[in-house]
Amino acid sequence: MSDSATTAFLNACQGPLGGAQVLEGRTDSDRKEVKEWIERFEKDLTPLAKTLNEHLETRTYIVGHDITNADLWTFVKVHEQVSATSRDGQLKRPHLTRWFDLIQERTIDLGHLAPVTIDSEASELKLASKEKAAPATDAADEKKAKKIGKKESKVEEKKAKKDANTPAPGGAGNSDPASAGATSKDTAAAAAGNDGQKKEKRAKAPKAPAAPVADAGPATPQPWQIDLRVGKILKVEKHPDADSLYVESIDVGEAEPRTVVSGLVKHIPIEEMENRWLVCVCNLKPAAMRGIKSFAMVLAATDDSGKVELVDPPKGSKPGDKCYFGNWKDETPEEVMNPRKKIWETIQPGLHTTTELRAAWKSNEGEVHVLRTEHGDCAVPSVVGAQIK
DSSP: OOHHHHHHHHHHHHTTTTOHHHHTOSSHHHHHHHHHHHHHHSSOOTTHHHHHHHHGGGOSSSSTTSOOHHHHHHHHHHHHHHHTSOHHHHHHSHHHHHHHHHHHHHHGGGOOSOOOOOOTTOHHHHSOOOSSOOOHHHHHHHHHHHHHHHHHHHHHHHHHHHHHHSOOTTSGGGSOHHHHHHHHHHHHHHHHHHHHHHHHHHHHSOOOOOOOOOOOOOSSOOGGGSOEEEEEEEEEEEOTTOTTOEEEEEEOSSSSOEEEEESOTTTSOHHHHTTOEEEEEOOSOOEEETTEEEOOEEOEEEOTTOOEEEOBOOTTOOTTOEEEETTOTTOOOOSSOOGGGTHHHHHGGGEEEOTTSBEEEEOTTOOEEEEEETTEEOBOSSOSSOEEO
């Protein structure tokens, strides 16, 4: 994420998360540590994830006992890396992942960053943070015990091999030396013959046909890869565990409506959400938000003053109608956007509202492509030049 986008995210967090008095640090020492943490990784982010995982082993937040700008700045910087990490990769750094999920929950209603799926049920992430690190002597003793254990294991292994090579009384070892030698040669020859047969069989085994190469898609993310559809809210209620979130049941033209969690409580009254027509992103990976999994995302525009408006489909639309940018009507979107490809993260910064109140995407070359359906253009009621996310 660019420095300007990072700054915008930090600014957006100030009011909802307690203001400068909290986020800059409650004490002089906290404020100093927040500044030092950011400056430490501002030029080189390479060691950030590893360092953060170790740092958070005994902490809930990076500095002090509450969220600060150190958490917010770092969250933005590691967001791309965490979103591209597999479940196994997330569990290899459990302290970082636990902290990331906590910060994500506290900032999810701001809508600046795409949610990242975290397996919050994993036992590795449920371990309570320790107040104090384990004494160094304990670690040393454990290391010493492991070393002794390995040494004893090697001794036992050598002893077992020696016993296996010692001839048993009355066995082949007590036979005539010549016959013993012949037996050894015959055994070796037989083994060699069997091995040769096995090698021959392996050599003759037919090779499996090469798997067809899957379509890798465009070299750079394109807006038509996003599955945008007209949706209608059938039911909406407040999230039982989050004051800022709505839980909606939205018809997007499928056999069953989708459950969608949106951070719109502070911006749009629940009465205006009921039976509302809107535009949904339908191929993001499902993400759990305070215990409820969300299977789509609602498009909304936010202007510089913080005013939020939903993107409206044109009149005559029906649930499931395809929404597309410009002339990309016939392109087929991804079934599920691969987080590693960063499709949404690449396209989203170009989403905005025009002076004519149309929803649109602006390319890096400055070309503007209006969002539309077969019935007309998608638009907003009043916000001009607003960012859509």
